Amino acid sequence: MSEKLLERVRELARLWGPSGREQRVHDALKAQIAPFVDEVRTDGFGNLLAVRKGREGGRRVLLSAHMDTPGAIALNVTDKGLIYLAPVGGLKVHHAVGQRVVWGSGALGVLQYEHVEEPKDLSFRKLFCDIGAATKEEALERVSLGDMCTLAGTVEAWGDLVVGPGLDNRLGCAVLLEVAERLGSGPHTVIFAFTAQGEVAPRGAAVAAFGAEPDVAVLVDSAVSGDQPGVRQVATRLGGGPALRLKDSGFMAHHGLAAQIAAAAEAGGIPLQRCVSPTGSEGWTVTPVGPGVPTAVIDIPVRYPGTGGEMADLRDARAAAELLLHFLGLPLNLA
Structure with a gap:
């Protein structure tokens, strides 16, 4: 288990930050990511944007995770x-x-x-x-x-499992911090977006994409795990790795981007689940921004989302970070 990842999840999950009132989470994330990027700014909506510049000729890649809780x-x-x-x-x-x-x-x-x-x-x-x-x-x-x-409550560690409120989507925020710290120099300019009001509408990711003008976008979120009793439409499980969301109630993954993510997982020996979710995501708000943004959603499976006893496996979060790092090292050909 990554102790740093665990501590990041614990620290972020304990912060008060409902939709529209994310400032405390914003400030904590800003302080943590600033040493790893070239630029940090806040847009008019309250999204935190951190930019790691790539080499000339690379793509602009948006990595996004909403930072609010219900x-x-x-x-x-x-x-x-x-x-x-x-x-x-x-x-x-x-x-x-x-x-x-x-x-x-x-x-x-x-x-x-x-x-x-x-x-x-x-x-x-x-x-x-x-x-x-x-x-x-x-x-x-x-x-x-x-x-x-x-x-209210604290996140507890039960071996590789973490249990407590706020894992959706502070897990995703912690994954983006891990990626930023370990990214190093790369071919692509990466815009890390920690977005506001992901629990309502959602709205923040679309605003972030409009300002970032990315060539591609990958959203990291938490979604109900298929091994939760009564969930029959989702074929994921805790410990099975992050999940590539192929479709949800308003979103279809870009086929070329989904194929590149799957290829990155295979090349890195990273377990990757696939899911079709009965609920929505911020993916549908990002895809139509500007001339259109090829978009994918990476889910971290969570049991009992929205409760004070959310449960996730840190191995899935750590694998999500590894997957993104492998993906960012590839030339992005979306044909």
């Missing part, structure tokens, strides 16, 4: 100090009940719900956060309306 926003506070919420991103109500959360203000709370007769009647309208306040005034001293909360 959460909830404070809508109203009752006279008894209970905070009612609306979801921000992919937080599901059945995943949220009983979970501890942390607010942007630093306040801690627990998510609970009003009495319902049947589980099917549970909705976000009945979900609230209890921060231990006795009155509305006391609650508002610690949490303002419009403040956001995310699931």
Whole structure:
């Protein structure tokens, strides 16, 4: 196990950074990647862009990972100090009940719900956060309306497995840091993009691609693993290596780029899974940017995504970094 990779995942996953409020994650990533690149900047959307210049005649390659996590926003506070919420991103109500959360203000709370007769009647309208306040005034001293909360907790290592909240997609961010540190000189100019608001719409990757004007783009994300009980449409597993996403609800991988990634995996002896995902990705937002961008998505399989107990295998993340390094050393012919 790469201890540095583990520490990067742990450090990034503990940072508060829901969609639209990614500044703390942005600042941490900026400090970590700056020594490995030639230029670091932030665009008007809040994406962090770090550029490693290549040789003349090389391609412009965008490597992207969204840095936000799902959460909830404070809508109203009752006279008894209970905070009612609306979801921000992919937080599901059945995943949220009983979970501890942390607010942007630093306040801690627990998510609970009003009495319902049947589980099917549970909705976000009945979900609230209890921060231990006795009155509305006391609650508002610690949490303002419009403040956001995310699931709280630390990432634990169980051998090669990591378990905790925030792995989607801080794992992808950690992989990009590994690539940046180990890249060295290469033929291509690489633009590392840590994007905002990947959990809502998503939007950040499209803005990053517009500004970067890449010849190709590879997005690194986390996706539900096929070995999670009840997931029958996905043929991936933890420990089987990163997965090349061939298709999802709005995206088709570029055939030439997918073939080059598969060739890089074979040449490097890197296990590569293939998947067709029932859910979406940021791939569909990048592909049509400008004159069109050949795009691929590399998934790191995760069990129980969106919960406080996400589970992934660090070997898959490490193999994803190895795959990208091999890919970046190749001449890119997308015919």
